[in-house]
Amino acid sequence: MRPAAFASLVLLLAAAPAGAQIRASERARVSQVVDGTTITIDFARPRVRGRPVIFGRAVHWGEVWTPGANMATTLETDRDVVLDGHAVPKGKYSVWMVVDSASRWTMVLDSVWQQYHEERPPARAGQIRWPIAPASGGPTETLTWSFPDVTATGGTIRMAWADRVVQLPFRVTPTYPVTTARAEAAPILGRYAVTWLRQDGSVEPTWWPGQTVEVTYEDGALLARWAPKLWGPDPRTYLIRRSPTWYMLGFLERGEVADVFTEWVFEFDVAGGAARGFEVRGERDLLWGRGVRVP
């Protein structure tokens, strides 16, 4: 090769972006954080490309199929989660679906996560398996994994391709569990008159004047009912345990914790088996308010 031609070739090769390559099924990754738990799905995206039938023909009935292409789709979670009612310990899994028929599949998470799509794993130890029922949907041209809805405690993972949709609800491990043992809750129960304070220690008359809070124990959790209410539509908050006598507020939306208000801590003064009252302390440990037990 003449030097000039060789130099041109080198320039052409150098101009191509490193790793650039057109693939029939491009790689993709979706990730969602819920209450500190990150769930990531890494997958390739096959397209229908005019094929009239995918499930039952391109993907045969009875086939162990990775919902993706090329290297098996993976699901990784950095904390334990409950997926479609099944405990999934933190870790990385290859994702498979046994496509038995149009309406009856089996979900498989295999702890061997680095596998080619034709290395279809048999049922074996280290797998989490459960039956799933795909729904009709679409048409979806390009296989898609997504998180169509997210709540404070979980959400839904959705896989769609061609005329089939699989939806997998999940729940994360809460950073702040709402449950409190009955024995620890007992001294806290009761009604308190609340006074809010300015930072100079004087009473702040414009913040919820005449407020009371009634603390009850329901379904293993401490519920505080504020009158007048604090913020948001629900007059109730959870009291979320930080120590046997310290609690934070958990605000509710549609019956579940939507926000833990870590800026304040309620320090109950327990003596003789019952709290006499509480102090509200802010992030800088300043005193924001007081509660005194009332009959």
Added chain:
Amino acid sequence: MLSTHMTRRGFLAGCAAVLLAPAPARRSHARCTQSMGGHPAAGPHPTPRPGIDASKVVPAAGLADAPEALPAFEAARRIPQILDGIRCHCGCAEREGFYSLLSCFEGDGMARMCLVCQGQARLADRLEKSGRSLDEIRTAIDARYG
């Protein structure tokens, strides 16, 4: 009267703006965890260094731009041996040269602008005054800020 539409953190921000204005250190409202990218602050509490004292804690004269931080620095000067046994939960424990919560109050440590550093020192001070041990103070700080 409070607006029923006011958000929780909007309320706090409004309170802080009223309470601290016109103090120039409005930057202090940011939590260190946010300014440092929200690093988790898990880890063991340090062992207080023998003979540690408050000689490196920034004096009051050096806090003219952060008057709201003065009580926390006073706490650091009063109980350096306690603060030296506490791992800071704001995220600054990952910084080079950091040893303990006391480090946050020395030199250009971030306690002058960090609510969490200040809160931990004030909580430690309050609990120490009520007779709590270092272990009890650590437990309380973990419960509050961990």
